[in-house]
Amino acid sequence: MSSPTYPALSYELYPPKNAEADDSLWTTIRRLEDTRPDFVSVTYGAAGSNRETAIDLLRRLLTETTLKPLAHLTCVGSSRAELTDIIDRLIGGGVRGILALRGDAPDGVDTHSDDVEHADDLVRLIREVEARRTAQLAAGKVSVGVAAYATRHPDSPNLEQDIEVLLAKEEAGADFAITQVFFQPSDYARLVDRADRAGVTIPIIPGIMPLTSTRRLKKAGALAGIDVDQDLWARLEGARTDEERRTVGVSATVALARAALDDGAPGIHLYTFNEHAAALEVLDALDLERPPEAGLAASL
Template sequence: MPHYPAPPPSLSYELFPPASAAAAERLEVSLEALAHTEPDYVSVTYSGTPHRRRATLDLVDHLVRDTRLRPLAHLTCVGESAESLAGLVRHFIGLGVRGVLAMRGDLPEDPAADVGEYPFARYLVELIREVEGQYSAALGAGRLSVGVAAYPVRHPESPSFQHDVEVLVGKQRSGADYAITQVYFRPEDYTQLVDAARRAGVTIPIIPGVLPVDSPDRLARLAKLTGVEPDPLLGHALETASDEAERRRIGVEFAASLVRRALGDGAPGVHVYTFNRHEGAIDLVERLDLPGQRTDARHGLAARVGA
């Protein structure tokens, strides 16, 4: 059997649509900065009011038409009909998008509110595959890359961690290609998730998602958004740091320690949550020398192919 070099670790970022003209200007700066690290893709969140969802579609369109970045379009099924979701998938394909992150989304606070036709993300994955089959000519007989969420720490609405693993199994059976994890703060959380998923029959790649947290307020907000208890030592270090530069260094090094452990345990790459701030994300990938690793791996593969 021939021996081929290992693929480079994947690199991706998460962005969200800007809510103001000033935020849009700042995002343009971040897009240019992130593009220099040559990520595989950038994911764009999809949630909130109809105006916010329209902003997502506009940002995806902008990435396709005006940048070198490849978008991974988020799609949530809460509050949507099957018809509207199918229309969005067709819209993405028409734009030239070739990757979708399929998620349920947050349930509305009002228990009487319409939650849509699909209660779980696996049904959305199946719908994406169904629409994909209608566009085999436009896709060159290829496939959309469909990602899903995974949870190293029990989802707040889940009865158990093992239930989360079983949900991931269902998403894979529905046609998911890979999973991206929610944030976590203990290195062993990612490893335990992968081990449990593999034992349950999950074979798709599971990419660790990390965020270089650079302030106590952002850490508290992250904990509220995700339901994941933050690391107390990280919180204390951020609280007692002398200035913004030290807080950023602390957050970057903490995230780097999570990624180093994950890559050492076989993770296929890293997904960086940015909060639309590129500075910490770029510090993180440079601290890990991900651009260098990815370049060296590509050169090694090119040399192998040309030999």
């Protein structure tokens, strides 16, 4: 008899900027670890600006926790040789998941990257490095994720181009995709429909942002090139207390996540901003079914 399939659960973290932020991050990590997520992603600064801090966090997650890290990697601003070295370091250090991204270069940074200019090129490079390490991986493989856009990418001429890019990433060897933020339940459903009609077969995980902060909503909307839901904005702005504002935001986030799951989402990826409170409130209210905790022998 086959085992039941449970929705995937994952979180996004980013490397700390200082010692105080590091202490706060590790409090969050321990709280999130208790929920037994399938993986946690670790962001990577523009053009690798915080590369060593990110790699250090990945190392600590692997050696000090039970969590499985997914390492973000961007190709803009890095040469093929540099990227090959980083991929070798990640795999050699025990990382078995990489999120391959084009990335945005900061002002004044050379975006030349040999023949690794886009995310699909980076996926192919990861697979090339992986192929040289097959024996070390016990004939296994690295899981490669990519970004998807429930709304149009800011640099894309249209939604159809976004799907063509996603399909190219799959054909290059991507295993799954995680969406950037979106605010309308219909955005995810339309993305999945467009992807399905174009022949995309990899699972698309909705990236869900806790909708509890107007400041973060505004910033995330600007980065994604989408408008914030005005009704939600008004309700958040009209809240009389922080507790009431959090209640409004958590409720809206749960509704967004449930709609995605109802539309066939394989799981939920929560953008935590290195804070656990809102993410855990969303998870509690969502009541996401999780597999029973058990040792390896019991699951075989």
